[in-house]
C-alpha cells in the first residue's frame with residue numbers, strides 16, 4: 352500500500368476520551384492508560400479483522416502476538432495490559448479519518464481487542480488499522496451494511512469452512528482474497544483440536560515443534576492452536592479484505608462434542624468448553640454480546656443487509672439435546688420469530704451441518720446421519736413448514752461442495768421445493784481432493800442433491816433483488832504448495848420467488 356501517512360500522524364493522536372475506550376474484557380474502563388512504548392516490536396503478526404457489519408458500524412479485531420507460536424499461548428507478550436489504538440478512515444491512505452479510539456489488550460483475553468465502531472454512514476467501505484507502541488498494523492478493509500430501509504442492489508459474499516491448517520495450504524483463501532466481496536461467512540471448524548504430527552501434517556514445506564503434537568484441551572493450547580492457524584498469510588489477507596460473519600462447529604471444542612465417547616464427565620467437558628469458547632472469542636471479530644460466560648457463549652444472532660437479506664447466524668452445537676433438538680428451544684423460537692416477521696427478499700441461514708435429507712443407504716432402506724439435521728427431523732419439519740420466502744441455507748462441515756434443494760417431502764421428488772442449500776467445501780480439511788470421490792454416487796442418489804464436488808475451495812454468492820448466483824470455486828491440490836489456480840466447478844441461479852437451483 353502506498354501513500355500511507357507518516358508514523359508521526361498516527362503517533363500524534365490527541366488523548367482519547369474514556370467513552371472512546373472499548374474494552375475487549377467487559378471489565379470497567381481503566382482510568383490510567385497502560386504501558387505504551389514498551390510494547391514488543393512487531394506485535395501484529397496475527398493480522399487484523401473486522402466483523403458483523405451494521406448500518407452504522409462494525410467490530411474490529413486484533414491480537415498482539417510478536418511471537419505467535421510461543422508455547423505458553425501468550426504470543427510473546429508480557430503479562431500485563433497494553434493500549435491499542437485504532438483509526439477508521441474512508442480511504443486506504445487514511446487522509447480522511449472518521450474515527451479514532453483505543454482499547455485495552457489484556458492478558459486475560461490473550462491481548463486481543465474487539466473495539467466496536469459506530470456512528471458511521473451506511474453502505475460504505477472503510478479502512479482501519481491499529482497501533483501498539485511504535486508498531487502500526489496492516490490496513491484492513493471493511494464496510495457498513497446498507498440502511499435498514501434501503502433496497503440494497505446487491506450482496507456479494509464468500510462462504511468458507513473447515514480449515515485444517517495441517518492438511519494443506521490455504522490456496523482457496525489466496526484466491527478468495529482477490530474476490531470482490533462484501534462479506535465472508537465462516538460456518539465452522541476454524542481450528543481442529545487434534546494432535547498434529549507426521550501422520551496428519553500434509554502441508555508440505557513446514558516443520559512443527561513437538562508442542563503441537565497433543566490434543567488441544569487447555570486455554571494455553573487453544574490459544575496456541577489459533578495462533579498457528581492464523582499465521583497463514585492468505586487467511587490473514589481474507590480477514591483484512593472484508594468483514595467476517597463467523598460461527599463455529601464442533602472442532603473449535605472437540606469432534607462432535609463427543610465427551611461421553613471419550614469417557615469425559617460432563618463437568619470436565621464444561622471446563623474444556625469454557626476455555627475453548629474463551630479462546631474462540633479471543634480470536635474472532637465478535638461483538639461483546641458474544642463474550643463467553645464460562646461454558647456459555649451467545650453466538651446466534653441476526654444481521655440485515657437493507658431490505659435485500661436477513662441473515663440468521665445459527666449455533667447448532669451448543670444447545671443440542673441428542674435426538675431431541677439441534678437448536679435448543681430458545682434459539683428455535685428466536686429463529687422462527689425472525690423468519691415469520693422478516694420482510695427481506697432473501698432469508699439466509701448461516702449454519703454448520705447439512706439440512707437436506709441425505710439417505711446414506713443406496714438400497715431400498717434409509718440410513719441417516721444423527722450429527723446433521725437428519726438427526727432432528729421434527730425440528731427440520733417445523734422450520735421448513737414456515738415456508739419462509741427465498742430461504743437460503745449456507746452450510747459447511749462435510750468438506751465437500753454440495754448444492755441441494757430443500758423439499759416439503761424429501762422422499763417425494765415431486766413435492767414442493769421450499770428452499771436452497773449451498774454447502775461450501777473445505778478450505779483445507781482432507782487435503783487434496785478430487786471432483787469425484789467415494790461418496791459422490793451416494794450423495795447424488797438423493798434426487799434433491801444437484802451437485803457434488805470433492806475438491807477444496809469456497810462458495811461465491813451474489814444476491815440481487817431478482818436472483819442469487821452461486822459459484823463453486825475449487826483448487827486441484829493444496830498439499831504441495833499454495834500455487835494451484837482456481838476454477839469454477841459449477842454455477843447455479845436461484846430466482847427470487849422460485850426456490851431451488853438452475854444450473855448455468
Ligand SMILES: [Fe+2]
Nearest residue numbers: 513540748780
Ligand atoms: Fe470440518
